[in-house]
Amino acid sequence: MEPFDFVTPSTIQEAVTALASAGDQARILAGGTDMLVQMRAGRRTAPLVVDIKGIPELNVMAYDASKGLTLGAAVPCYRIYQDATVAAAYPGLTDSAFLIGGIQIQGRASIGGNICNAAPSGDAIPAVIALGGVCNVAGPNGTREILCEDFCTAPGRNALENGEILVSISIPAPQEKSGASYLRFIPRNEMDIAVVGVGSAVQLDASGQNFVSARIALASVAPTPVFAKEAGDSLAGKAVSEEAVQQASELAQAAAKPISDMRGTIRQRTHLVGVFTRRTLNNAIERARGG
Amino acid sequence: MPGVTQVQTTLNGEVINFLCEPRQSLLEVLRDVLGMTGTKEGCNDGNCGACTIILDGIIVDSCLVLGVEAEGKDIMTIEGMASPEGLHPLQQSFLENAALQCGICTPGFLLASKSLLDQEPEADEGRIRHWLAGNLCRCTGYDKIVRAVMQVSKAK
Numbered sequence: 001m002e003p004f005d006f007v008t009p010s011t012i013q014e015a016v017t018a019l020a021s022a023g024d025q026a027r028i029l030a031g032g033t034d035m036l037v038q039m040r041a042g043r044r045t046a047p048l049v050v051d052i053k054g055i056p057e058l059n060v061m062a063y064d065a066s067k068g069l070t071l072g073a074a075v076p077c078y079r080i081y082q083d084a085t086v087a088a089a090y091p092g093l094t095d096s097a098f099l100i101g102g103i104q105i106q107g108r109a110s111i112g113g114n115i116c117n118a119a120p121s122g123d124a125i126p127a128v129i130a131l132g133g134v135c136n137v138a139g140p141n142g143t144r145e146i147l148c149e150d151f152c153t154a155p156g157r158n159a160l161e162n163g164e165i166l167v168s169i170s171i172p173a174p175q176e177k178s179g180a181s182y183l184r185f186i187p188r189n190e191m192d193i194a195v196v197g198v199g200s201a202v203q204l205d206a207s208g209q210n211f212v213s214a215r216i217a218l219a220s221v222a223p224t225p226v227f228a229k230e231a232g233d234s235l236a237g238k239a240v241s242e243e244a245v246q247q248a249s250e251l252a253q254a255a256a257k258p259i260s261d262m263r264g265t266i267r268q269r270t271h272l273v274g275v276f277t278r279r280t281l282n283n284a285i286e287r288a289r290g291g
Numbered sequence: 292m293p294g295v296t297q298v299q300t301t302l303n304g305e306v307i308n309f310l311c312e313p314r315q316s317l318l319e320v321l322r323d324v325l326g327m328t329g330t331k332e333g334c335n336d337g338n339c340g341a342c343t344i345i346l347d348g349i350i351v352d353s354c355l356v357l358g359v360e361a362e363g364k365d366i367m368t369i370e371g372m373a374s375p376e377g378l379h380p381l382q383q384s385f386l387e388n389a390a391l392q393c394g395i396c397t398p399g400f401l402l403a404s405k406s407l408l409d410q411e412p413e414a415d416e417g418r419i420r421h422w423l424a425g426n427l428c429r430c431t432g433y434d435k436i437v438r439a440v441m442q443v444s445k446a447k
Contacts, residue, residue: 006296006313006359032355036316037336049313051360078349102425103403104340107349108356190424191338 001040008051012138012167015052020140020163022048028165030058030074031108033101034117057167058112063089068173073112073166078103080111090171091287092180092201096127099184102191112166118152118224125152125225126199126217127182130232133171139164149217149227177204179287181280184219185272194220195264196272198252200232200280204240208289211235216248216277221256221269228255231277240285249277300361302327303371311358318342320358321368329369331395333427340426343399344368350406352425369398372405380443381405388439392430400426404440415446 009015019026027046029035030053038044052058058074063086071080077097081087087094093111100109100123114124115135125148133148140163148169151159160166184197197219203212214235218226231251238244258269295310302325311320318335321327321344333341335354342353345367372379381404384390391397400423407414407422414422419440420433428436 001314001316003312003314006357008362029357032357032360033337033352036355036357040335049357051357053360076349101337102340103406103422104343104350104352104425105337105355107346107351190421 001036002042002045004039004046005048006051007048008054010054012055012057012165015050015055015165016138016140016163018048018050019165022046024162026050028052028116030110030113030116031076031105033105033109034113034119052165060168061086064173065089066173069093069169069171071111071169071171073116073168074110075112076108076110077106081106089174090131090180092127092131092182092199092284093124093171095182096124096199099123099182099190112169115148115151115169116158116160116166118154118156118158120155120223120225121194121197121220122152122225123182123184123194123197123219126197126219127180128169128171128199129217129225129227130180130182130199130201130215131171132201132215133169135166136168136170137164138167143167145170149225152224155223175203177206177208177288178202179204179284179289181283181287183276183280183283185276193263196220196258196269196276198273198276198280200277200284202235202281202284202288204285204288209240211238211240211244214248214281214284216252216281218252218256218273218277220263221258221273226255226257228252228277231255235281245278245281248281249274252277296359298359298362300363301365303367309358313357313359315358316354317344317346317356317358317361317366318353320361321353324358327368327370329398331398333395333399338427339396340399340403341396343402343426345402345406350403367402369401372401379405381408381440384439384442385436388435388442390431390435390439396426396428396430400428400436404443408440408444412444413446414440414444416441419444 026048029051058072060072080097180201182199184194186192214232216228216232331341333339
């Protein structure tokens with residue numbers, strides 16, 4: 001790796017000041033599982049690396065059954081699935097935290113880092129979009145909120161301006177009869193990059209027989225993670241049925257704009273979006289019903 | 292010019308100080324600065340697990356940790372696994388089951404397996420295979436490694 005300066009701020013203000021002083025030349029270090037690989041390969045260079053893991057707000061994982069989850073941007077994946085309360089409240093998020101890399105990667109990699117890295121294939125991003133997650137950002141001009149579906153702007157690029165950091169992700173409290181699921185297709189069992197990933201979240205009515213609302217998001221089928229809004233909206237008010245799920249999966253396929261590359265072809269990916277949309281919706285429905 | 296930083300950390304139970312540049316990985320520091328060459332370099336990008344260490348009780352790939360990040364942490368490497376009384380039961384089981392050939396992946400497999408059984412003494416085969424997915428072995432075909440870990444696991 002090229003030489004760089006290294007600072008470990010202990011407050012958000014210190015981090016923002018350090019980042020702003022370097023213009024667009026600083027890099028933020030959380031788990032490092034993407035960033036250090038990119039720097040070693042020369043794909044990213046930075047004269048200044050800001051390690052934000054010493055800032056308390058970035059390590060918070062606070063769940064309240066009425067207010068929802070505040071997930072610090074540096075909280076590593078393993079803390080999510082090791083927390084029985086959080087894992088039970090957000091099974092869709094837990095699905096993604098449990099399949100990013102292997103156990104060694106999950107010990108360091110954070111959901112916030114996965115979102116900031118803005119890979120089209122980032123496994124946590126569709127899961128967080130489906131759950132209606134909001135990115136809480138701090139910068140030289142104060143704080144702002146960015147919807148997770150608006151955060152990634154291009155491969156490896158995000159909506160953060162110079163001097164800004166992602167502090168945390170807020171996820172609304174799960175309602176009665178809600179459920180979510182994230183699944184991806186990979187040719188191996190573990191340790192691979194999604195050929196297609198789909199995150200689905202559903203809200204059913206009290207009977208568990210009708211959709212109130214649904215959100216569906218896709219990975220690895222466009223330059224950024226895709227919020228397939230029309231696919232989710234198509235379910236609102238409908239009875240839970242194979243036909244409704246099938247129709248939503250076709251709308252999700254229409255929202256996907258995949259390319260053919262070493263991991264899969266356009267045709268394969270489009271097919272997989274349909275399969276995994278149906279599969280994650282059915283999982284989410286089962287979880288919403290308490291199954 | 293970015294300078295050299297002094298880092299204090301606990302390595303295999305002993306408080307130590309070392310000097311490193313921010314750009315050096317903890318793997319580089321362990322091997323090149325501290326002479327602890329039991330931790331191996333495989334892919335150097337987080338795919339193979341050969342450089343697995345236990346950092347504050349959690350297994351991580353030391354190629355994806357900066358040396359400066361070790362400040363105030365507790366590190367265990369393969370050099371800390373055996374006790375003066377003898378090999379760790381997993382080390383003994385790896386020998387008995389011939390769970391190694393070239394040996395490059397072995398320190399990583401041993402630490403990852405120890406971490407699993409410390410948390411889940413009754414881990415079964417499926418759990419062991421899932422846990423060890425971040426460790427690659429190009430010699431054994433994994434079966435002997437998994438059998439060696441199962442021999443130490445208290446799973447029925």
